[in-house]
Amino acid sequence: MSLINPADSIEEQNAKLQTIAAALMKRVEYDTAQSGAAYAQFERAALLEKRVRERTLELERTLDLLHDSNAQLARANQETEAARRNLADAIETVSEGFALFDGADVLVMCNSRFCRYFRDTVPQLDPGLSFAEYVAQVSRSAHLALPKGETAESWTAKRIQRHKDRHVMFNVQLSQDRWVQVSEHRTATGGTVVLQTDVTDLIRLERQERTRLKDKQARMIRATLDHLNQGVCIFDEDARLVGWNQKLGALLSLPARRLQLGVTFIGLLDQLDDEFRFVRGLDRDGFRLWALAAGPRPPVSFEVRDGAQSSLQIFGRGMPDGGFVISVTDVTAEREAAQKLSDLNEILEQRVMERTLELEDALSAAERANASKSRFVAAASHDLLQPLSAAKLFLSSLADRLPDDRDRQVLGKAESALSSAEQLIDALLDISKLESDGLSFDIRPVALREIFAPLRDEMEVMADRKGLTLRVLDSSLTVETDPAYLRRVVQNLMANAIRYTDTGRVVVGARRSAGSARIEVWDTGPGIAEADQGTIFEEFKRLDTTASSNDGLGLGLAIVERACARLGHPLGLWSEPGRGACFMVNVPIVDRAAPRRTQSARRVYATGLAHAGLIVLLVENDPQLRRAITILVESWGVNVLEAEDAVTARELLRDLDLAPDALLLDYRLGSGLTGLELYDEIARDLGTLPCALVTADRAPELRQACADRGLELLPKPLDRHKLARFLETSARAAVESVR
Structure with missing residues (x-):
């Protein structure tokens, strides 16, 4: 119902509206208290209606999202089920046994080929089976061939222990000579994938190939033994003969019928008659105890003599399996050659002794001649200097009386010639003194x-x-x-x-x-x-x-x-x-307050060494220093063998075939070999000898190395008194060794 007639004009409608508005304003002004409560309820109703409408919209949207989520979940379930079916189909197509355990070692799934080699365990293979129960069932399976001395419980414990490794692979033997290879691999989530593969054919092929190789090796060993120029026999851990060659029977004079497979060592040893005499090393009883000993056997070597002519070298060595091998070598020719060399050595020693005596006589004669020469030079020099000095005085007095310059020049030349002769005599006298032992x-x-x-x-x-x-x-x-x-x-x-x-x-x-x-x-x-x-x-x-x-x-x-x-x-x-x-x-260098060294101390060194008869090997690469040391040491009555390097020193010792009484070795020989290394080589050949190492190296390591070997260390520049003391010690050691 409308308060305004639409048929009225605009002016009439406006007038009516103004009348209505005035009435309403008047009512509001006179009835404010009653209309305020109603208006508030109207506002709350309007606000409540707005909120209800908003919540309704939210519920409708949530319901739509729920419907979408249910639809996606249904599709995901469908895809998961499809993936599971595909995975099961894929696993089923695998030709090997397959099983998957989760991170808690619980069976998730497996294919029909898993544990098909253990048919009595298949009924218990259901999802939810623990890995430990799976191993226990396999260990009790009638189709499992446990190793010798192994029980089901011990096999289970070892299997569980290996399961702790991240990757495992091993072979399991089944009944009826069949083999299964088991491999385990950890997944990214901590689960375990177990694969079972039949490797029976591979094991059998490998066994056949191994047998073929053993037969081939046996033929090669037999051919090798027969080719050897030594007699060889092999015994097992029970001391029974398992292998030999033809040369053995020829050397031991045993017929073929006595060398049979399985004959005992004692029986073979008893077959050797009394013509075989144990002459060097073990005797017959010692050889028997060595062969029958329990545990590892040390190598043995000894000689036997067959009659009066043949000599046999026998060598025995134990083997890792408890057996042992014995080789027999004919050393008759070597022993005859050694005897001839021994006889020849005695002849040579006699000749060397005779030659040494001749050389000693010649040396004594040379020393006497040298001493006579020194005395003669000293006496002649003294006698000649007096007339020369007088002649020079006469010439000097004559020079003042000659008025002619040419005559004075001739006189000067004559005086110069006499001075040269005087210098020559002085020099010869000095050399004679320096070469004199006194x-x-x-x-x-x-x-x-x-x-x-x-x-x-x-x-x-x-x-x-x-x-x-x-x-x-x-x-x-x-x-x-x-x-x-x-x-x-x-x-x-x-x-x-x-x-x-x-x-x-x-x-x-x-x-x-x-x-x-x-x-x-x-x-x-x-x-x-x-x-x-x-x-x-x-x-x-x-x-x-x-x-x-x-x-x-x-x-x-x-x-x-x-x-x-x-x-x-x-x-x-x-x-x-x-x-x-x-x-x-x-x-x-010495301190100014150093005690004075007397001449008597010097004579102790010279006198003590003059009759020692020492032979000293001197190895020094510096020719000037080597010559200086040689002259000094020889002046003390010591015989010096000179060498400039290690090679020359070894050749000299080998050619002379003698052992020196002492060694004087330079540390740095300049030929790639040090004096310490040369001493070690000489000591290996000739035994321990007194040795002094001459060096300018003052490193503590070198001093310790000399101390470990018992060597004297003589630092450069060489102290003649220390050298003399070393030679005195060597001389006393040489005298003691002769006594």
């Missing part, structure tokens, strides 16, 4: 500046004449030596440097080097070629063949070498052609 030294501490200062004043005149610069460096070191001979050594080296240097300078000094003072004489002369460095120390040897006698007699370096060798001062040389040369002498 020479004694005044060894005491001496300051080097006491030697350097006078020589500087003396040699400056010679250097100035040639226009050379001579520089002698002051030194505060104190050394232990004979001051007179050390002065002569340095003097000869300085004179030699000035003589052969045309331009430049000569420098003399000393530097500390590992407990010794190394005196060095440098020059800027022409230098010395390497090929000539070993010959310049020979008597009357001069590299400048055009030089006159006034330029030197070629004895200075020979005196230097002999003096250094007798004093125990190592002598060295460095030189390059065109760059000059440097001569070096090492002298031990």
Whole structure:
């Protein structure tokens, strides 16, 4: 019902509406309390209706989602069932037995071929069966062939233990000679897949192949035994004969009917008659006890003699299976050869003894001749020096009376010739003294500046004449030596440097080097070629063949070498052609307050060694040091065998066929072999010998290695007194060994 007539005009409708609105406003103004409650209920009803409508919409949407989820779940169930059927079909098509256990070791599914080899366990193979129960049922199966000495319980325990591994594969033997290979593999979820494969055909083929190989190996062993030139017999763990060759019967003189398979060792040993005598090593009873011993047998070797001619070497060795093998070798020819060698050795020893006596007589004669020569040179030098000195005085007095310059020049040449003869006699006298066994030294501490200062004043005149610069460096070191001979050594080296240097300078000094003072004489002369460095120390040897006698007699370096060798001062040389040369002498450093060494101590060493008759093997690759040591040691009456390397030393010992009384070995031989290694080789051949190792290496490892072997360690520069004490000890050891 409408409050306004639609047929009225617009103006009339507006008027009516204004009247109605005024009435309503008036009613609202006069009835506010009653209309407020109703309006609030109206609002709550409207809000409730809105919420109900919203919840209804939400329920409708939820119901739609539930219907969709049910539909998806139904499809998933269908797909899962289809996948299970497909998996079951796929597993069923596998030709091997297949089973799947979950992470709790519970059977999930298996195919019809699983455990078909254990038919009595198939009825219990249902999902939900535990792995332990499955193993227990298999262990009790009548179709399982348990190993010898194995029970069902022990087999089950081992099977469960192997199940703990991530991957397992093993073979199981069934009745009627059938075999099944069982393999287990862990899945990503912790489950286990078990596969059972029939490997009977493979096992049988392998067995046949093994049998064929054994037959082939047996034929090869038989052919090999028959081919050997030795008699061989093999016994099993019960000492019964299981194999032999034809050579055995020939060597032991046994007929073929006695060598039969299965014959006992005792029976075979008793068949050997009394002609077989055990001559070296085991006897008959010892051999019997060795063969019948229980447990491992050590190797044995002995000899028997068949009659008076034939000798047999018998060797026995145990085998891992408890048996043993015996080989018989005919050594008759070797024993006859050894006897001939023994007879020949006796003849050679007799000849060597005769030759040694002849050499000793010749050596004694040479020593007497050398001593006579030394005495003659000393006496002749003394007798000749007096008239020469007188002649020089007469010439000097005559020079003042000659007015002619040409006559004075001739007189000067004559005086120079006499001076050269005097120098030659002095040098020969020095060499004679140095080669004499009776020479004694005044060894005491001496300051080097006491030697350097006078020589500087003396040699400056010679250097100035040639226009050379001579520089002698002051030194505060104190050394232990004979001051007179050390002065002569340095003097000869300085004179030699000035003589052969045309331009430049000569420098003399000393530097500390590992407990010794190394005196060095440098020059800027022409230098010395390497090929000539070993010959310049020979008597009357001069590299400048055009030089006159006034330029030197070629004895200075020979005196230097002999003096250094007798004093125990190592002598060295460095030189390059065109760059000059440097001569070096090492002298031990001592404190100024060091006790003075007397001549009597020196004579103890010389006298104690002079009659020792020692033979010393010296191996030193440095020819200059080797020559210096040889001269020094031979001056003490010791025989020296020289070698420059290990190969030469071994060849020398082999050719001479003798064992030296002592060894002097350089540590670094420069041939790939050290002195320690050379000593080990000599000790293996000749036994333990007194040995001193000469080295500049002061490493604690080397010192410990020498101590372990009982060797003397002589550090470089070589101390002559330590060397003498070592030789004294070796001499006493040699005397004790003879007693």
